[in-house]
Amino acid sequence: MWTLVSTIAKLLDKGAAGERLTPEEGLALLESADLAALGWAADRTTRRLHPENYRTYNIDRNINYTNVCSAVCDFCAFYRKPKSPEGYVLDRQELLQKIQERCKAE
Ligand code: SF4
Numbered sequence: 001m002w003t004l005v006s007t008i009a010k011l012l013d014k015g016a017a018g019e020r021l022t023p024e025e026g027l028a029l030l031e032s033a034d035l036a037a038l039g040w041a042a043d044r045t046t047r048r049l050h051p052e053n054y055r056t057y058n059i060d061r062n063i064n065y066t067n068v069c070s071a072v073c074d075f076c077a078f079y080r081k082p083k084s085p086e087g088y089v090l091d092r093q094e095l096l097q098k099i100q101e102r103c104k105a106e
Contacts, residue, residue: 012038061102067080068082
């Protein structure tokens with residue numbers, strides 16, 4: 001167990017220092033499933049690349065005119081299968097209203 005923890009810590013240090021990881025090392029990090037440690041390494045990387053004490057963000061909004069989808073991606077909790085009673089399709093008026101709401105908010 002300690003060997004694995006130590007190995008993952010070394011890989012995180014390597015990545016946070018800006019060194020390239022091999023595909024095998026990247027897979028080891030992915031399989032470690034240690035989200036907190038990955039977040040910590042990501043924060044170290046961000047602070048190394050951008051030491052200034054402020055951050056900027058984009059505000060992004062996708063107006064989905066429908067939640068009906070047949071792709072059925074494993075991670076998605078949004079879609080409803082065709083003919084689902086929870087499926088919706090916005091009409092043009094609803095869609096324009098959502099666009100106008102978004103424009104007013106910015
Ligand atoms: S993410 Fe969801 S809505 Fe998008 S294609 Fe996959 S199942 Fe469809």
